Amino acid sequence: MEKAKKKRKTVTRRDFLKGFGGGALGAAVAPSILAQEKAALQTKEGKIPLLASKKITLTVNGKKFSLMVEPRDTLLHVLREKLNLTGTKRTCDRGECGGCTVLLDGNPIYSCMYLALRADGKSITTIEGLATNGKLHPVQQAFIEKDAYQCGFCTPGFIMSSAAFLNKNNNPNLEEIKQALSGNLCRCGNYFKIYEAVSAASKSMRRP
Amino acid sequence: MSKREYFKDTEDATLLYYEEFKDKETILQQATPEPEKEIFKIVGQYTPRIDGEKIVTGQAPYTHDISLKGMLFGKILRSPHACAEVVFVDLSEAESLPGVKAALPLKKGRVNYAGEPVAAIAATDEKIAEEALRLIKVDYKPLPFAVTVEKAMEEGAPQVLEDRPNVPPKPFNDYSRGDIEKGFKEADFIIERTYKTAVEIHHTAETHGSVARWEGDRLTVWDSTQAIFSVRDGLARWLRVPASRVKVIKKYMGGGFGSKLGINDYTVIAAMLAREARKPVKLILSREENSICVGNRPSSLQTIKGGVKKDGTLTALYLKNYTSGGVGGGDRCAEPIIDVYKCPNMKVEEYTVYTNTGASRPTRAPGHVQGTFALEGFMEELAAEINVDPLELRKKNYSTKNLGDTGIPYSSKGLDKCYQMGAEKIGWHRRNKKPGQGNGKVRRGLGMASQIWWGTGRPGTLADIKIHPDGSVEAICGTQDLGTGTRTYMAVITAETLGLKPEDITVKIGSTEYPWCGSSGGSTTTPSVAPAIREAALKAVEWLKQLAASEMKIAPDAVIIDKGNFINKDNPEQAISFQDALRRQRREMVFHGECGGRSSDYAYNTFGVHFAEVEVDTETGQIKVLKVVTAHDSGRIMNRLTAESQVIGGVTQGISTALFEERVVDETTGNVVNRNLRDYKIATSMDIPEIIPLFVDIIEPRMNIMGTKGLGEPPRIPISGAIANAVFNAIGVPIREIPMTPDKVLEALKRKEG
Numbered sequence: 001m002e003k004a005k006k007k008r009k010t011v012t013r014r015d016f017l018k019g020f021g022g023g024a025l026g027a028a029v030a031p032s033i034l035a036q037e038k039a040a041l042q043t044k045e046g047k048i049p050l051l052a053s054k055k056i057t058l059t060v061n062g063k064k065f066s067l068m069v070e071p072r073d074t075l076l077h078v079l080r081e082k083l084n085l086t087g088t089k090r091t092c093d094r095g096e097c098g099g100c101t102v103l104l105d106g107n108p109i110y111s112c113m114y115l116a117l118r119a120d121g122k123s124i125t126t127i128e129g130l131a132t133n134g135k136l137h138p139v140q141q142a143f144i145e146k147d148a149y150q151c152g153f154c155t156p157g158f159i160m161s162s163a164a165f166l167n168k169n170n171n172p173n174l175e176e177i178k179q180a181l182s183g184n185l186c187r188c189g190n191y192f193k194i195y196e197a198v199s200a201a202s203k204s205m206r207r208p
Numbered sequence: 209m210s211k212r213e214y215f216k217d218t219e220d221a222t223l224l225y226y227e228e229f230k231d232k233e234t235i236l237q238q239a240t241p242e243p244e245k246e247i248f249k250i251v252g253q254y255t256p257r258i259d260g261e262k263i264v265t266g267q268a269p270y271t272h273d274i275s276l277k278g279m280l281f282g283k284i285l286r287s288p289h290a291c292a293e294v295v296f297v298d299l300s301e302a303e304s305l306p307g308v309k310a311a312l313p314l315k316k317g318r319v320n321y322a323g324e325p326v327a328a329i330a331a332t333d334e335k336i337a338e339e340a341l342r343l344i345k346v347d348y349k350p351l352p353f354a355v356t357v358e359k360a361m362e363e364g365a366p367q368v369l370e371d372r373p374n375v376p377p378k379p380f381n382d383y384s385r386g387d388i389e390k391g392f393k394e395a396d397f398i399i400e401r402t403y404k405t406a407v408e409i410h411h412t413a414e415t416h417g418s419v420a421r422w423e424g425d426r427l428t429v430w431d432s433t434q435a436i437f438s439v440r441d442g443l444a445r446w447l448r449v450p451a452s453r454v455k456v457i458k459k460y461m462g463g464g465f466g467s468k469l470g471i472n473d474y475t476v477i478a479a480m481l482a483r484e485a486r487k488p489v490k491l492i493l494s495r496e497e498n499s500i501c502v503g504n505r506p507s508s509l510q511t512i513k514g515g516v517k518k519d520g521t522l523t524a525l526y527l528k529n530y531t532s533g534g535v536g537g538g539d540r541c542a543e544p545i546i547d548v549y550k551c552p553n554m555k556v557e558e559y560t561v562y563t564n565t566g567a568s569r570p571t572r573a574p575g576h577v578q579g580t581f582a583l584e585g586f587m588e589e590l591a592a593e594i595n596v597d598p599l600e601l602r603k604k605n606y607s608t609k610n611l612g613d614t615g616i617p618y619s620s621k622g623l624d625k626c627y628q629m630g631a632e633k634i635g636w637h638r639r640n641k642k643p644g645q646g647n648g649k650v651r652r653g654l655g656m657a658s659q660i661w662w663g664t665g666r667p668g669t670l671a672d673i674k675i676h677p678d679g680s681v682e683a684i685c686g687t688q689d690l691g692t693g694t695r696t697y698m699a700v701i702t703a704e705t706l707g708l709k710p711e712d713i714t715v716k717i718g719s720t721e722y723p724w725c726g727s728s729g730g731s732t733t734t735p736s737v738a739p740a741i742r743e744a745a746l747k748a749v750e751w752l753k754q755l756a757a758s759e760m761k762i763a764p765d766a767v768i769i770d771k772g773n774f775i776n777k778d779n780p781e782q783a784i785s786f787q788d789a790l791r792r793q794r795r796e797m798v799f800h801g802e803c804g805g806r807s808s809d810y811a812y813n814t815f816g817v818h819f820a821e822v823e824v825d826t827e828t829g830q831i832k833v834l835k836v837v838t839a840h841d842s843g844r845i846m847n848r849l850t851a852e853s854q855v856i857g858g859v860t861q862g863i864s865t866a867l868f869e870e871r872v873v874d875e876t877t878g879n880v881v882n883r884n885l886r887d888y889k890i891a892t893s894m895d896i897p898e899i900i901p902l903f904v905d906i907i908e909p910r911m912n913i914m915g916t917k918g919l920g921e922p923p924r925i926p927i928s929g930a931i932a933n934a935v936f937n938a939i940g941v942p943i944r945e946i947p948m949t950p951d952k953v954l955e956a957l958k959r960k961e962g
Contacts, residue, residue, distance in 0.1 A: 072335070086273035087266015089462070091413050092495045096885040099413060127266035136264065144260035147849045150857055151691030152263035153413035153462025159264060181893040185885060187413045187463050188691055189860025190853055191896045 036068075056120040060085065061129025069116040076100045076111035078119075079126060087127035087156045091185075098184030101157040102126050108164040110183075127156035130163060138201040139163045148197035150188035158184050162198045170205050172198070241739070241804050243844070243907050243915030250704045251914075252905075254849040257696045258710055268460040271432040272492060274419045280309050280330040282481050282491030283337040284474060285344050286501065287319040287326050290353035290564040290878025291366065294319060297327050298345040305343060307336035310485035314477065318351070320368060320535050321564050322879045323500035325473060330481040330489045353564040355873045357507060357532045360563045368562040369535060381529075381540050381558035385614055391524025391553030395515025397593050403512070403582035404945040406870035407532070408505035409498070409888060410571055414462020416502045417492035418475040420482040428455045431475055434464040434688055435727030440720045442471020447479055458718045464690050465861075466570035467503040469729045499883035503569025504871060506533035508541050508578040512586045520596050520604040524553040531578070532561040533568025541579035544925075547813075548583070548660045549605040550613040565873055565880070570729060572858070573921035576661060577865065577928060581946060584657035584929035589942055592643055598933065599631060602658055610811035619810035619911060622841030622904040623658060626817045629902050630656070630839040634819035644940015644960075649827055652834075653938025656819045657929035663814035663842065663918030664911060665735030669803035670723035673702060673744040675752070677793040679786045681706060682714045683745075686722035687737050692920060693850030694733055698741050700847055701914070705745035706752070707769035708786070723800070731814065731918025736803045738846055739912035744801025751797065756789040806911050814917045816840035818859070820930040821897075824938045826957055829950030831935055833863055833897040836927065840901070843908035843917035851919055855901035858923025864891035866928040868947050 036052040053068045060083060069078055076093075079085045079102065088111060091099030095113040102111045103125040130137045139162045142148065149155040158181065165172070165180040172180070177198050178191075186194065262268040287294075299311040310330040319326065327344050331337040352366035359365055360374040368374050392398055412432075419430040427449060433439050436456040444451035461468065478491035493502065508531045515524040527545050531538025542556040571577075591598040607613035608621060630636075639654035640646060646653075671685040683702045689695045699713040716722060725737060749769060756774035757764040760782060768777045774789055776782035806812065821835040836859050845851045868889035872881045882888040901923075907915035928946055935953070936942040941960040943952055 080273075081275075084275065085266070086269075086275075089270075089413070090272065091415075091462075092885045094495070094884060094886075097413075127264075131265060136261065140261075140264040143264050144256050147256065147693075147853045149263055149691070150853055151413060151461060151463045152268055153270060153460075155263055156266045178893045178896075185413075185890060185892060187411055187465075187861075187890065188853075189857040189864070189891065191860060191891075191893045192856045192899050193853055194893070195896075 054117060056117060058119055059123040061125060071115070071117060073116040074112055075102070075114040075116050075119050075124070078116040079111060085126050085128050089153055089156060091154065096185070097154070098161060099154050099157040101160040101184065103160060103164055106164065106167070108161050127159060130159065137163055138204045139166065139198065142197040142201035142204070146193050146197040146200060148190060148193040150190050154184060154186045158186065158194055162201065166198070166202050166205055170202050172202060174199070241806060241910065241913045243909060243913055248704055250700050250710065252845050252848060255696055255700050255710055255847050256849060257693055258699050258713070258715065259695055270414055270460045270462055271417055271419060271430050271458065272414055272462070274430045274490065276419065276421055276488040279419070279488045279490050280332060280481070280485055281334040281337050282328060282330045282478050282489045283334070283341050284325045284477060284491070285327040285329070285341045285346070286322070286497070287324045287348070288322055288879070289319060289348055289350050290322045290355055291351040292319050293317065293349040293351060294326060295347040295349055299327060301345065302329060302340040302343040305336065305340050307332040308340045309487060310481045311340070312477070312480055312484065318370065321566050323497070323566050325477065328477045328481055330485050353878045355564050355878045356875060357509065357530065357561050357563060359875065360532070360561050368564050372562070374562045375530070375559055379557040379559050380537065381542055381556060383542065383546060383556040384554060385611065386553035388524050388526055388553050388555040392515045394517070394523040396518045398513065398515045399589060399593055400511065400513040401586055401589060401944060403510045403585055405508045405578040405581055406947060407507045408571060408865060408869045409871050410465045410467035410503060410569070411498060411885065411888065411890065412463030412465060412467060415493045415495060415498045416468065416472065416474060417490070418478045419488060419490045420475070420479040421488035422482055422486070425449065426453045427479060428457065429475060429479065430457050432461045432468060433458050434461070434468045434690060434729055435470060436686060436688060436718065436720050437724060438470050438727050439475060443476065443479060446471065446476045454720070456720045458688050461688065461690060464728070465572040466574065466729060469570060469727050472502070495885065496883040499871070499888065500880050501566045503571070504534065504566060505571035505574070505577065506531045506538040506568040508539065508582070510541060510578070510582040512545070512582055514586060514590060516590050516594060518594060520594060520601045522549055522551040522605045525551050526555045527557070529558040530561050531558060532563055534563050534565035536567030536569070538568065539575035539578060541575045541582070544576055544579040544660055545583045547610055547612060548607070548658055549602070550607040551605065552612070552614060554612060564878060572861065572924045573661060576921065576925045580657060580659065580925050581929045581932065584926065585932055585942060585944060588655065588933040588936055599627060599636060599656060603627065610813070616809060616811050619812050620841070620843070620906055620908050621813070621815055622906040623815040623817065625904045625906070626815060626839035626841055629904065630817045630819045630837050633900060633902060634821065634835065634837040636819065640937050643937050646938065649825065651824050651826060651938040652821065653824070653934045653936065654819065654821050655930050655933025655935070655937050656817060657926035657933060659816040659818070659922055659926040661731060661814045661918070661921045661925060662812070663731040663735065663922065664806070664812045665739060665803050666726045666732050667803055667805040669725050669736035669740045671737060671740035671744050671801045672723050673741070673748045673799045673801070675748055675790070675797045677790055677796065679790050680714065681708065681712065682716055683741055684716040684722050685725050685737055685741065686720060687717050687725035687733060688728045689717060690728050692733065692854055693847055694737060696850060697734065697738060697846040701738055701741045702745050705742060705749050708772055731920035731922065733918070733920070734846060735912055735916050735918050738914045738916050740801040740803045742801065742914055744799045747799040747801065748797070751799070752789060756784060759784055759789055803912060810910060812908070812911050812917070814840070814842050814919070814922045816922050816926065818926040818930040820927065820934045822931060822934040822938055824935055824953060826939065829953035831867055831931070831948060831953065833895070833931055835898045836930070837900045838902060838923060839904060840919065840922055841904045841906055842919040842922060843906065843911070844915040845903050845905065846914070846916060851903065852901045854919050855923040856899050859899050859927050860891055860896060862924055862927025863895060863931065866931040866946050866948055867891070867895070870947050
């Protein structure tokens with residue numbers, strides 16, 4: 001799967017504890033205005049300063065946001081709780097179901113498995129930002145026409161995965177569609193109609 | 209609140225399900241409603257959901273998405289022990305954590321399963337609440353437990369519930385008719401087989417949860433529920449507040465499948481925390497909690513002994529079932545065997561086995577999924593035994609009256625038509641005439657299974673049509689849309705009746721401030737809401753025609769209504785618009801509709817058949833479902849587009865049941881092991897075959913004015929049996945246990961060789 005195989009920078013335990021304040025993201029040691037320190041943690045390797053929170057900048061659906069996040073905050077948490085973008089769903093909260101799929105620099109990721117600090121400086125598209133100028137994305141339109149949902153809870157995740165997939169392959173066969181969506185779960189079980197919708201969307205995206 | 213009592217509440221809820229959703233003679237009236245004969249223009253066509261854009265843009269508000277000013281986050285501490293005595297609960301350290309605003313002890317005495325609530329916290333953020341849970345000190349005195357059916361049935365096993373044995377000696381379902389011994393004597397062949405089904409978890413996409421807010425003595429609750437009125441009444445009962453001061457809202461919900469019927473403990477706890485903290489509280493359960501304490505489909509261990517004559521006539525059927533729903537009651541699995549095939553002699557005994565695991569809840573077609581898997585597997589084996597076509601065996605024992613042709617007539621039963629349509633579409637003639645006759649590593653097979661369910665409406669369901677002076681129209685009902693498309697068919701029926709378009713109608717549902725409607729379960733929603741809306745709309749259109757007639761200075765019965773216009777049928781050139789007809793109106797008009805009763809001289813059931821084609825790899829034991837054809841008799845279809853989704857969803861969930869789903873409990877720790885969506889396998893996009901949903905389109909003649917029956921449960925019922933029978937047809941040896949994991953297939957193949 002695309003989303004699982006994204007390049008991953010190595011993160012050590014030390015980096016994690018520091019809330020990426022040091023090397024991992026290549027940022028300079030955070031000045032106090034940008035980060036609040038908690039008590040330091042004493043380890044064998046010496047004292048590690050712990051970050052209580054840090055300022056990050058995100059571009060979400062084309063809008064820039066600067067906000068304080070805790071090292072433990074996931075991107076999903078920040079989107080839902082801090083930016084009130086609740087279209088992205090928390091379903092399994094551990095990278096199994098794809099309900100929280102968003103696009104990070106155009107690639108689909110599980111936002112529940114992605115620390116907000118790591119998204120610093122990145123551009124994110126959520127389901128709320130997929131339609132452009134009030135016009136639905138072809139995938140959104142096809143989901144309505146084919147009734148490719150039931151309860152609708154997993155739908156934003158499916159739509160984001162589908163949109164990213166069709167950007168890379170706008171003429172997929174059924175097997176490719178199944179593969180592309182295998183990281184998303186639909187408990188109501190409407191996969192069959194989702195295939196139809198993705199296929200219909202690909203047709204309308206190919207049309208000039 | 210007493211947890212003990214709460215258990216009783218949930219347990220009763222499972223049993224009450226049958227009382228609530230099956231035909232209830234007491235509320236039936238003698239009047240026979242005449243279904244509409246007219247050909248509808250929008251009803252029964254393909255109408256995309258009116259709220260589709262909201263869903264695909266992430267704007268549909270689910271309970272998870274509710275955010276209120278000053279809102280706190282609730283968390284529940286749950287017992288890690290399958291059985292223990294809670295000696296004391298010390299909340300003091302948790303309470304002193306900054307950010308914690310309320311802490312409640314919930315348990316004293318015995319906990320009976322791992323996951324039972326012990327205490328609850330509300331804090332300014334979710335992480336603080338979680339931290340606070342870790343600071344709660346509980347002194348547990350662990351007690352011996354039994355988490356498996358085998359262990360619970362052993363002599364001298366630890367007693368699960370204090371007030372009753374693990375297997376109460378009296379069957380909870382004890383039914384007989386005819387003379388079973390005589391029936392067996394008349395048989396040319398008698399076989400006896402045992403079938404086993406696993407415990408399944410609902411795993412709704414949206415985990416269970418509620419948001420509670422008090423304003424003075426008034427309580428508002430947003431709840432992820434299938435039953436807003438049951439939640440309202442439950443809250444009133446548990447919190448001892450008047451129902452008139454409780455409001456429950458559910459706009460969108462991420463799946464229920466039975467697990468969100470009735471009042472839940474976490475909803476009551478959220479309201480208690482909110483009252484304590486004087487702030488709104490949001491309490492959302494985790495995926496892990498969803499695995500252990502919000503219900504499951506009970507297991508079953510069913511032994512069927514049946515007799516048949518050489519020509520295929522059934523002479524006797526005897527079912528003995530041990531079903532386990534943890535600390536809750538198990539499922540009645542006998543309804544299909546009691547009802548669907550003609551059989552004069554019958555005996556049924558069903559026993560509950562209590563174990564120290566979470567209580568069962570209704571799970572989409574409770575009992576029928578398990579019962580149909582066993583019955584239809586048995587029919588398949590009988591057919592093989594006497595060497596007849598399995599479909600012919602079903603036809604041979606076709607009934608037109610309920611209780612195996614010994615009761616009252618079915619008001620309508622299109623199962624014969626379903627058989628014909630389905631068999632033709634799948635190409636039934638392609639099946640192996642002798643099970644397992646094929647060669648090679650990968651074998652193909654075809655199988656089928658019949659379905660019966662209730663699916664009647666609930667008399668007394670209310671709905672309103674409101675017409676504003678500007679010509680805009682509202683359809684209002686206190687029902688819930690579970691994702692089945694309730695909103696859309698309400699708009700469809702209103703638009704059809706008033707000569708408008710579905711998108712012209714504003715639909716309002718999901719609040720206890722709207723006219724009463726029962727819970728959305730038992731496939732009752734459509735046959736309850738559709739006739740109520742239609743009745744209200746018919747009253748509205750009568751009034752509108754009178755209004756138009758006086759504007760047009762003609763007789764009301766000369767007015768016909770079409771595409772938003774009122775037309776003089778004697779002079780089609782004379783027409784006025786909807787708005788023109790209303791131009792003198794200064795106030796809104798409300799028309800009330802109600803779902804009426806039906807005659808008790810008939811039985812009202814839904815029917816269907818599923819045909820499945822599978823491929824079995826005899827080296828790996830892997831089953832691949834290639835194609836599924838379904839044919840259903842659910843009366844008149846309201847919206848074919850959403851009805852198809854409903855069937856496709858039922859089939860997909862049934863594939864999941866047949867091949868993957870099983871809750872695993874560790875006998876050493878007493879805990880559920882597979883508490884997430886990776887270890888608890890469900891069907892994914894890689895497992896889905898071609899699914900062809902067919903409907904027989906028989907208008908139910910006397911159940912309600914729309915001639916419609918339910919469709920929620922039916923497509924969930926026969927699919928697991930159809931797949932198992934197809935596997936039998938492919939490899940020549942039956943697998944009598946679901947899920948049919950590869951190890952069971954290989955074992956069965958070994959059995960065949962041996």
